[in-house]
Amino acid sequence: MIEKGFSKPTDRILRLKKQIIDARPHVESERAVLATQAYKETEGLPPILRRAKVVEKIFNELPVTIRDDELVVGAITKNPRSTEICPEFSFDWVEKEFETMATRVADPFEIPKQTADELREAFKYWPGRTTSDLASSYMSQKAKDCIANGVFTVGNYFYGGVGHVCVDYGKILNIGFSGVIAEAVRHLEALDQMDPSYIKKQQFYNAVIISYKAAIDFAHRYAAKAQELASRESNPTRRAELEQIAKNCRLVPEYPASNFWEACQTMWFIQCMLQIESSGHSISPGRFDQYMYPFLKADTSISREFAQELIDCIWIKLNDVNKTRDEVSAQAFAGYAVFQNLCVGGQTPEGRDATNDVSYMCMEATVHCRLPAPSFSIRVWQGTPDEFLYRAAEVIRLGLGVPAVYNDEVIIPALQNRGVSLADARDYGIVGCVEPQAIHKTEGWHDAAFFNVAKVLEITLNDGKVGSTQLGPVTGDPKRWTSIEDFYDAFNKQMAFFVKYLAEADNCVDIAHGERAPLPFLSPMVEDCMGRGKSLQEGGALYNFTGPQAFGVADTGDSVYAMKKFVFDEKKISMAELKEALDANFGLAIGQKANAVGAGELTEGQIYEAVRKVLSSNKSMDVTALKEEVYRTLSTDTITAPAGSSKYDGIRRLLDSAESFGNDIDDVDLIARKCAQIYCLEVEKYKNPRGGQFQAGIYPVSANVLFGKDVGALPDGRPAKAPLADGVSPRQGKDHLGPTAAANSVAKLDHFIASNGTLYNQKFLPSALAGDNGLRNFASLVRSYFDQKGMHVQFNVVDRDTLLAAQKDPEAYRDLVVRVAGYSAQFVVLAKEVQDDIISRTEQHF
Structure with missing residues (x-):
């Protein structure tokens, strides 16, 4: 067994x-x-x-x-x-x-x-x-x-603040805050007053000393508070705990940790103080098993059970961290997401397997707590023990959406290609959603922007216009295109134009943080800020990147394939007819709202989605049949199918096509690969103010739902305002040939060039992973996908009926946790449109 x-x-x-x-x-x-x-x-x-x-x-x-x-x-x-x-x-x-x-x-x-x-x-x-x-x-x-x-x-x-960093927890565990102060003093004493950078460096080191003395005082205030509570505590067991907590906080993190409890307290103080210093999210604990295991191994007085409870307590504390955003951003990060990514497994810097006891204890903590945080991840490589992968699969099939799984065989060379040394690349961690980072040596500016590839496609189809506004360059009337190469020529020009302004906008924000918000507490925990005498925000890190992420890749790939096939190759419709259909939203503009029996008010997007499902599930249907089926689908008699829908039968053939990304069809998949590459290659042309390079990622958080509202109808049959595909995943419901075919399609994308991370969601029925056979099948799927050079995959293991029940009775499902994008969240706190997006994902089975 x-x-x-x-x-x-x-x-x-x-x-x-x-x-x-x-x-x-x-x-x-x-x-x-x-x-x-x-x-x-x-x-x-x-x-x-x-x-x-x-x-x-x-x-x-x-x-x-x-x-x-x-x-x-x-x-x-x-x-x-x-x-x-x-x-x-x-x-x-x-x-x-x-x-x-x-x-x-x-x-x-x-x-x-x-x-x-x-x-x-x-x-x-x-x-x-x-x-x-x-x-x-x-x-x-x-x-x-x-x-x-x-x-x-x-x-x-x-x-807000930048965050998206993994600091050197091990450094503090081993030298304490007092060691950082001593390091700053040594640098101050060694400064050359003739050096033109003397003044700035002197200011930096003095700022570090001020910050770390205050951080020590912060811990001592907790020691005093714990002692005060102990003096009033009547329960002797709790009083002893509070007295020990007071003792711990008097010692750490001022001084090095001497046992596992002190190490846990030190780690959490660092995490807590980093959050207090700035409003950055995705401050990620990184390779927790690597820096914590030496303290567990050396602590001969602690029981395994108590050590596990301490780790469980850290898991609870990670869920205590929260962040508010503006209303629009809150929709993009739905679910109170803070993205504290904690990673276990993988390799050592020397290239040996890194799995240890704490790696497994982290899985146990995840099961004990069953909460959204941390964003728990595992690293897998050819040397990963089967036992470790099977154990991770046992956690995954509980339906928590974690751990996410990352492929060393892609990520390590991808980082090396960006100038990271082999040892540092082997020691990578994941920050935020899915972003690989050379831990405690990088200012990565991951998640620097959301870039809507599908919007650029739409703009290309409108000769650079958004409505009546000429936003992009004039690249030619699509009705005059004679081949798909004419599209690519226009799309490349539009992409170059918009990526240029993306880089400008990111660099403006980057400069502003360096000038107004340098972080003297965070910076000494990232190499080589202390050696360079400058903050992280001013370029103190060894590695500096800016990582804007794209979404809408599958929608764009499917749309370009549809144009190539039906317009240019088979000539079943003209570009003029396609444009007319897109401008009319396929004739599906059937009203802003409708009252559905037993369903309350429906949004326009829900109506569009219902009609799309009707069209895509019926191979031939005239307007009358369409109208009748829509009535049945929405359980309402208030909807009138628009006049003239029959004009768009050719577009309905596009909707009906089974040839879409996610079904292991080279002709489709390689177009999606090309569209993604166009974005990625354009992004990496740019530099940032910290002397580093831009690098692309492909992941959406939950922005595929929010920013789908900004995109009109597309040639793949997607109606206006509907959600876009999430990350590198196929469009919802389009991957109908099983999980292996879907994974094969995703693996064909160039994950090496998307070195800021790619995100692939799969959703399984719980029965698919049941028993030993289910675990073996699951492990084989992951191994096969990674052998084909996929970068990342994560799973929801939950059935549609459970999610629908949670929508109807949220109080009964408050502890239902699901995978949204690069993070998990309580399902019932998500906006309904995000819930609907998760429900609509294909339910896979072996």
Whole structure:
């Protein structure tokens, strides 16, 4: 038998989990108020020293909170799973949402009146002083127009901190914060005053010293709080725990960790403080098993059970971190996503298998907690033990959407191709959704922008126009194209144009962060900021990248194939007829809303999707039959099929075609590969202000749903405003020849060139992975896909009926966790349109 089963979580972990599940996320004001006071008090100081004084004030005065039952302490907010505001990055969107954030569609947060009043007062200081203000002042109007018209968005770092980093936890575990201070002092003493960079370096090292002394004080404040709670605690067991917590916090992270409990506390303090310093998300714990295992191995006094409970406590704490975004971005990151990616397995820097006891304990913690965080990942290579992969498969089939699986055989050479050394590439971790990084040596600016490839396709089909606005270059009337090469010529020109403005917009935001938001606490934990004497945001890292990600690749590939086949090769329809059909949205504009019996109000997008399903599931259907089937599908008699639908029978043949990406058909798959390459090759032409290169990724978070609303009808039969395909996955419902065929199609994309990461979702029925045979089949699928050089794959193991039941009765399914994109989330907190997108994915079986 392969199956081993999992142990049960302790009662403590179940109680801590309940705090997370039951929490109502709040916006809190303390950090914003303290940061504003610090900025007012430091007018005239250099930016890096100013930031150090902000960190100092926050670490010294932010409320100290220890929650019931905790063994590992340190909190960003007073309330569980809540968030602070960082106005130095942006603030006006918060003020606009004071009255609506609690009721918005995606990721609502409560904002009590007193909190709103305190924030409103703090915000009076910030107009013209934020990183977003500075970035906007640098950005051209054309770049802003591209953003406004849905071609791309740089909102992630425009509104908040960068994050997307994995720092050197092992360094702090081994030398402590006091060791970092000593390192800064040594560098200060070694400075040459004749060096032109002396002043800037001196400021940086002094900022580090200020920040790390404050960080030590932050831990000591927790020691005092734990001691205070212990003095009032009547339960002797809990009193002893609090006394030990107080002792731990007096020692670490000021000094090196001497046992496993101290190592866990150190790791969490680092994670907590990084979140407090800035509003960046995707601050990822990286290769947790590699830097934590030596402390477990050396700790002869700890039981395996207690060590497991400590890891479980860290898993709970990772779910306590939360972040609010503006209403539009919240839809793109639906599910309170914070993307703290924790990775186990893979290789050592020397090329040996890295799996150890902590690797397996991380899987156990994931099963015990069954919560969205961390974004748990495993690395697989030719030397990965079968036992490790089978164990991961056991976790996956529980339906939590984790672990995601990454292929060393693609990622390591892809990083080397970007200039990363072999040892550093072997030591990669995953940050954020799916982004590979040479850990604690990289400022990757992963997730730097969402780029809508399908929107560029639509613009190409309209000669550079969006509506009546000439947004892109004039590349010719599509009706005059005589071959698919004419399309590619126009598409390449449009892509070059829009990627240029993408790079400009990203670089404007990048410069603004370097000038106004250097991070003196984070920087010493990334090589070689201390050696170079500059912050991470100013180019201190060994490796510097900018990684904007694309989505809509499958939609574009399917659309180009459809044009090639039906317009140019078989000449079944003309380009003029296709254009007319696209402009008319295939004749499916049947009203903004309809009342469906038992279903309430339907959105326009839902109606479009229902009609698309009717068309794609029936090989021949006249207008009357179409109308009748739509009635039955929507259970309503209020819909009238539009006059003239019969004009678009040729387009319906496109919809009916089985030849789509995801079915292992070279003619289709290689077109999708080419479309993706056009984007990736254009992106890598650009450099960033930190001296590094742009590198492309292909992953959407959940932006394929949000930004699908900006895209009109496409030649693959997708109606206007419908969701786009997610990541490198086939379009929802189009991969109908099974999981192997779908994986074969995805593997044909050039994952090496998309070195900022690719994201592939598969959805399985639970029965497909049942028993030993299900595990073996699953492991074989992963191995086969990776042998063909796929980069990443992740799985939902859940049936449609369960998801539909959760929509109807969310309270009964509050602990149902699903994979959204590069992250998992509680299904019931997702916006309905994101839920619908997950439901619509193909249910695979062997």
